[in-house]
Amino acid sequence: MLSSLIYLVMLSCVILSPSFIISEAQVSRDYVIVSLRSDLLTMNLFMQSLIDEFSVMELVYDTLYRQALNGSFIPWLPDQVKVLENGTLWIFHIRKNVYWHDGKPLTAEDVEFTLNYTVKYRFPTRSNVWEPIERVWREGDNVYVKLKYPYAAFSAALASLFIVPKHIWENITDPMTFSNFDNPIGSGPFIWESRKAGDYVQLKANPNYWAGPPKIKGVIFKIYGSSDAAYTATVNGEIDAMNNLFIPPLLLSKALDQVKANPALRIHFRRPVYFQYLTFSLKKYPFSIKEFREAMLYAINVTDIVERVYLGYADPGSLGTLPPVFGDMPEKWYRPGLEKEKIYPFNLTKANEILDSLGFKRGPDGVRVTPNGTRLEYELLVSSIYPDRIRIAEMIRDWFAQVGIKINVATLDHRTVVSKLLNREFQMIIIGIWLSDPDDWFLLLHSSSAVKGGFNTADYKNPVVDKLLEEQRKTVDVETRRKILWELQEKVAQDIPYIPLVHIREGYLYRVDKVSGWQLSELFQPANFWSFISLQYVTATPTVTTTPSPTPTTTPTPASPTQPFKTPASPTAPSAQITTPPPELEFNVIVGTIIAIIIIIVVIAVIIFLRRKRT
């Protein structure tokens, strides 16, 4: 009797439990939802370091420059920019009719304040802004910035400096420990609405945005623990695009099938400016020998890495260390023809020959020993959060074993790897870094950063390269700068300070059934700033139809400086609830189920109790 009752309870639990799941979501589906890789650590604009933070900040705040879809940096808040005095004096005329989200106007004073604030506090991640600045002052609507030296990448640097309202930030005395999560006031196309720590961030459209209000109601950034989860969510229609999480290689073939079958799904590939390379210290023997480095190059099969690890969705790196994607930008910084496979095609015999000719003889276990007795056995560090790098390391280990170099692959926690890299406590490391402008290669190649804590991890020192790096920095003219950069790449390719590996093509899945007008570019993910301000609903909603403002579908560059196309404030168009009110029946079922279970349990308890009494 008792046991059969228990069976009954278990059975009913099993049968009823799916009813918790089955009922459909009754939620507002009119916000555009995209994924986020991890939680925001801060909304402090000056302390931003994660790409996820940037994704949110660039919608809530404005900058002096924004990177256009083609990769070049265009003035955004200023309607006019003059660069004088050989590139050392920058004059920004700040646009009128720009308002903060709290209604106060954004003026040149705010811009001046932000720049001075940055210089004053020397925010670590904004050093490319404050380091070159000598002085900032204001005359009327013009902000003057005097630089210590001509700085070609200043516009790129300014694209990551968010302009903050003076009336709020002047009261913040300790900005390094200010999180700014509490209702951040910006001037961007979206207004901060709410955040659930570890879950999502919600932004609503700014109806008064100076470049035209967004046509969508708002944006939600939802955090997913893995790219798998974000992928599933996009396929299921829970979110509209994968953002900051790209499709893992195995899923690509599946995703491509899915896109063919489902007209609502699309894939976009982008080629980020991300440099992934193998590094070692040139100060250490035998890495200091160029022939040895050449032998290593011959022993690495980049094509195989592209095919196996990335299923073809990657570009082989160039010995000039700049990524090929630079070749597709209007400035054409990339010097073609320096690809590793062109100069040093995979050839184990050749690698063996070079090592033989260097006098590195194989020991009894097949591992070579140099004439002065150094055994060619090295530890190759990779951080465990990048599975693709672990695979690359394994492949390199196998190839090197065939030429008599023994590699022990060690995977460590990412922070530990970075710390070992910067403290020069390593033999070989595979690492990748995010960069944006060619000027960032200063940090990789210039002798001044060949110190502990610096990013010239090869300890590479070449006066010619140093000089070229300094020169390109000061050259504002694109043609001349390109020439210098090309020469720089040729020089670096001769010295081989780093072994470039591959540049990933990241595939992002997105949907076109709810909103359309995604702005696509090789450099960006589908969910980028330009998309968010151009997206519109596929099914007409009252919000869209009441404001028939002509809106450019392409990059809305601030067209004529005199007429910022601020739409006449269309006050309170009662936004249509796409939400259907939750069907009563559904949650009645749920509540009913819960009550039923409780009743069953109570009844059983009573029966047991009574039986006990009787005996």
Add this chain to the structure above:
Amino acid sequence: MASFLSFVIKSLVHKFIIFFIVITLIFLIPRLAPGTPIDYLVENPRVPPEVRIELIKKFGLDKPIFPDQYINFLYNFFVRLDLGYSFTYQEPVLKVVSERLVWTLILMGSAIVISIPVGILIGLLLAWRRGSSTGYVLTSLILLARSFPVFWIGMVLLLIFSFYLKIAPSGGALTPGAVYTNIFSYLEDVLRHLALPLITISSVFIPRYVILMRNASLNVLGEDFVWVAKAVGLSSRHILISYVGKNAILPIMTLISIDIGFIAGGAVVTETVFSYPGVGRLIYEAVLNRDYPLILGAFTIIVGVTLIALTIAELLYAIIDPRVRRGET
């Protein structure tokens, strides 16, 4: 009464010493590991080395771990009752942790509420039916359920219910941007997101309690008084419930109070699989970010809660069973 009071004081002092040692350990371990909390800034190559040194000073990390940093921590913790500031979140640790703790408590709390009664009932049944074929098959099934890794069960459930059947959300605790018309629609949304993680965790918890209860009951079944009861001719159900169940439940209660720590911190894997915003994942991320104050704060809260639960359990025991007071533990 005096003996009871001295017992209480002794127990409290003992607990406090343990607590002190635990937080000291958790204070030390991360700091002895390579890497510093500001490495996330360093990864950005634009940060010049000298700025890094400045920052290390700012966080007080240039001072020796012992005694400066340690004393500073103790002072803040015991005198100012301040858990400190999270390096990565730039917010008070208490705030960061409590935001996440809510979800963990919802998840683990409901798992416990479901698992304990179910587990105890099945366990009791299995102990009673030991030797019979139904009992054996059930035991095997329970053991088999216990044998799968949690994350594996979670991933498979996610694959089936979310990816193929599309009836469960792929993760999170709430539907983002949801407009709730009333409290029920909110509850429903929470439940929808809770279902899969809850099933996953219960699949570990239920077998755990079943096995505990079965073993405890088996021990009791071996006791003489059960034989006597049988010999006297009491009915099986009566013996099962009033003797075996009652006596076996005591050790289970102790284990549950120990489990509270596990409850607060043990769901890392499940939370990762379901992108659930709980404390377990917070700790995991804090470890990867070397956020010393956050690691310490989260552990302190978990350990503190466990200790309080243990103390309450012990005091209740002492009130119920005077033998305990005399130290016959």
Add this chain to the structure above:
Amino acid sequence: MVRLKPRRLIDFLKRLAKKPPGAIGLTILLTLGIIAIFAPYISPYNPWERVGTPFEPPNPKHLLGTNDVGQDILSEIIWASRISLTIGFLSALISALVGTFLGVIAGYFRGLLDRLITSITDIMLLIPSLPLMIVLAAFLGRCIFIIIFVIVITSWPSVCRMIRAQTLSISSLQYIEAAKAIGAGSGRILLKYIIPQILPLTMAVSILGTGEAMIAEAALSFLGLGDPLAKSWGTIIYWAFVSGGFTYGAWWWFVPPGALIALSVFGFMNLGYALEEELNPKLKQQQ
């Protein structure tokens, strides 16, 4: 009481195998053990060699398909049994030995030593184990010995607590009191009377613990805190996970290792319980 003599051991195993749990446990573990020992002969390919194109579904050449870099999954799984079982068994054995040693000392000698050991176990039991494992594994590095170490650190205290209780009850038995009274040395009592009684228990505990350790290893690997280069069932699942194998529905990649973990844990648990029943005199009486 079981003494570890070959004849008796065989008898004992025979007795174990008579009951279903014991039989099931022994069969499963023997099979897995044979697979692990003869891995080089059984596996169709070298699991480290990239023999196929990446992500092949099951086909006659590769019965369970290939993984993300084209290694044969079946061979991987066969070889992985070595590391998985080794990690599981070694860490359980070490923690059982450490736990037994400290537990016996604490339970027999009592006094200050007992209090010290008890306090340490209390402290270790109090720290939630998985987060502690994460902290340790993240900071110590990736290698199977470190994983074993981490599992041992978190699992010995419960063994210690149990053994101590057992030792306490044994040493209060009359014949031990009597031995003490006639002046037998501590060492003699420990070796002759207490340890032989405790050892079978240690064996049962370490066999039960092996299952737990294997699950812990898999969880660590899944979180990316294992050694992704060592081929264990946990890391195979990790690779399936990070390469999107779950979402792809590549069941041939993650179901077999998951099922094998479950199967071996199931085997260890069955054996462990069978042992426990065999060794628990109270339970035996009833039959």
